[in-house]
Amino acid sequence: MSHGHCNGSCCGTEQDMQKKEMLKIAVSFVLLAAGIFLSAADVPFFRDGRIRLVWYLAAYVPVGVPVLREAWETMRSGEIFSEFTLMSVAAAGAFLIGEYPEGVAVMVFYAVGELFQDRAVSRAKRSIGALLDVRPETAAVVREKGIETVSPAEVRIGETIEVRVGERVPLDGISESDAASFDTSALTGESVPRRIGRGEEVLAGMIATENVCRIRVARPAGESALSRILDLVRNAADRKAPAELFIRKFARIYTPAVMAAAALIVAVPWVWSLAASGFDYDFGDWLYRGLVFLVVSCPCALVVSVPLGYFGGIGAASRRGILFKGSNYLDAITKVNTVVMDKTGTLTKGVFEVQQVVPAEGLSEKQLLETVAAAEMRSNHPIARAIVRALPEMTPVFLSSSDAKEIPGLGIETTVNGKEVLAGNAKLLGHYGVDFPPETDGIPGTIVLCAVERRYAGYIVVADMPKEDARDAVAGLRKEGIRRIVMLSGDRQAIVSRLAADLGIGQAYGDLLPEGKVERIERLKADPANVVAFVGDGINDAPALALSDVGIAMGGLGSDVAVETADVIVQTDQPGRIPMAIRIGRATRRIVRQNIVLAFAVKLAVLALGAGGLATLWEAVFSDVGVSLLAVLNAVRIMRKRF
Structure with a gap:
């Protein structure tokens, strides 16, 4: 069972891992269903308790062993009470009192919940690797023996490099050609090629567009413009802590509390029997109640209902051309009150x-x-x-x-x-x-x-x-209560100001390099009241996308780096989808809250019945199944909702 986090190297096998998880769940479910049928049919060989134990252990292993492994790992890391611990103890308790099917059923439904969770949460992004891909691996150096192709790290300051048409400049330097045209969009976002004459600065990451040019190297590879952007992405990504799943936080309190309550259900009546005459204490009966309470308290319904709500929200968004890379970003976008937007390729x-x-x-x-x-x-x-x-x-x-x-x-x-x-x-x-x-x-x-x-x-x-829906996008954001909308661009200030006025954007800043965009984002984030979303589409936007609380990329025409770095991707390239993404996030949050309240209400009711000896283990399991089914139906509603 995939409970850990996936890095970039394993993302390609994620679907295979999910298929394996589904196969394990299917095997356990079939064995569980078959065991229940054999018991109900009173098949002679299945009356043997040892055969029943082996049968249900075989059903338990595919879904239970991974949970036991996770419980052990969390204990070794110092987190004794986790949902893995509770699940393990509860299932073990069910087996101890001979309720084998219930012990397996608990693990099967937990595995189903985890499968949905794995599909809903975000996976590690490959933003840094994507940036490295656009950094040239070689440089053509002009030396006495002719042009030598070497690694940019081997080029010394003062040497001359040659860049052909269509090639990316590997190192910062000074132009030795009379005139050359360069595509600077990777650094500034400016869509008009820049003419650079002799003696003017050329930055790594620019692309020669018209003729072969020669450049005298001014900085080593590690200090080039593109390397600085890479460092910005690294630093910004480090500052963005991943959202911790609600169920993990809740389990830190819930798990030790219910385990303590289960122990008290067994111990308190025994103490009372010692102090009060006439109270007949049956240890086996109260142990059964305690274990029933423990099984009932398993957070299966919560584990299923919470990710299912997010899964529905992610599905609804994807059908409308909006891709959320994880459930945590659905939560995060509901808190956004400041939207910062790039100009070229985003609003235009x-x-x-x-x-x-x-x-x-x-x-x-x-x-x-x-x-x-x-x-x-x-x-x-x-x-x-x-x-x-x-x-x-x-x-x-x-x-x-x-x-x-x-x-x-x-x-x-x-x-x-x-x-x-x-x-x-x-x-x-x-x-x-x-x-x-x-x-x-x-x-x-x-x-x-x-x-x-x-x-x-x-x-x-x-x-x-400007794009056809740019004005509607700004109006839609204001309708959603976004209090501040800012435009950033590498274009001239006069151009940026005019467009901002046309679209109704109050703040607009031009003539910005990636460092300037990051500075503006950092200024906004310095105020803890601001929750910032940045919308961009170019390589130059990657640092700002990574630094913002929610990074939104225009995926249709945007660069691979922007898409990999962002948390949300608008595949249609329509800025009007941004307010829609916020509406979907808020609708998802409402459904998740409804599912949580429903799960808690049913859970508390069954816990009370279990403590009073009025609920059986099967009733507890089916209550979880019922809550999970209602959560599924509630989550499906968002797929049909109009935004």
Whole structure:
């Protein structure tokens, strides 16, 4: 029986382990049912007490031995009174008084509860291993004999490494190439590739997107940007203690209490018989009552009802594209009062679109868009592709362009229909002495300015578009009572502030590296009143996901690292599912509480009857079965509930 915790190396065999547990339970159940039938049919060979004992011991072993092993392990660790101890003593008591079927039945139902528990609780995440997978294992070093491929740890500061197109930079350094484009999303979450010129810093984790570049190493492998992110994940994961299961906490008090009560049921009448005349004390009768009490007090119904409630909640969420990695996170999300959200890929699509076309006097929007598209049509830059996509479908052909010259970090100079066209940022027009209106300063989004024959022709605003349900997600969170919603991003502050205002988010911070996001989370968590959920989708979000009380990842388009690090995964990539996840968590908590109250009520009633000699062992077992069945039906309700 799988009572321990699974690490990353064993997660792949978890289903096999569950199949083995189911097989053990099936074997014990069949033997138990067969034994009961043989007794009821009064089969001659089964009248022999030794045969009955061996038969039920065979039924007991598959489900009982693992519990005995766990009881022994917990005792060795100093925890004498646990549910394993109670189960072991109760089953042993049933066997001692000759009630073999009851002893086996107790263990079978306990095993069923543990099986549900194993399926409902979270398994160890492979976040650190996933991060290591994206860290390059080799570096191409330029040396006297040519380019040598070595481990990044073997590269010395000051040496030059070469990074080809599509490869990830293995070490931090300074660019020795005139200009190169890098995908920086792994570090900043910024979806626009960054142009880096000679002498500028290049960080490990960036990906070369256009041409081969050479980098002079500035830091050893252990101090690279990606290594720092890895350390952040490690430290944040260490600070997040796993939620302890309710039944384990409860058993610390419950188990010694009921064992003491069972002993008192036997001892107190004996003492009373010594002090009071006329009271006939039958040791065998009171021992039977004590053992009945002990069997009745087994927390089987609780062990089944609690995880079943969570199992229902996890199933309901998964049907709606929300994956909770464990029952503890269903509990945790109900307490969240602060939601921090990444921008790119979480609230926005991560795909650029033209938002505004502002032509200069004398030009139409269509003319400006066609001119800039003609200049950008041969570029693979995301901004250029967005502008070309924005052309109306009825445009028959592009305007002819020639002699395109890309100026690193500035833009493009080309000829369109025989006229010189400049398309790029403000520095490009300033470089050619073109005056343009100051209104373009501070506009959120990426601004592409255009000049024709050195005369200002207008500008185009390109920006990452918000997801369709982003606004509804923010409104839904407020409806659920979330008192603070914060946006964090590696994008420029002007872009972040504009989007936050559009969505109704009160606090927004831009220009952040992963360390900056972690700092913001830590500031929020410094106030014990804040229970923080962080929503992200990139590698750069992994430290913040691990540090938050509840980490939520956009699973459809999010990075593997974010998915592995997070506690909750929104597989549909819809931020509107976040308030739904909170509603499901709260509904699950209500059902679990109902199951606990029901289990306690029935348990206390049967305990009282057992102490008074009015309940048999079978009645105790069936009361547990009845409570478990009601708990199952109650848990199934959440699967049909609309959220």
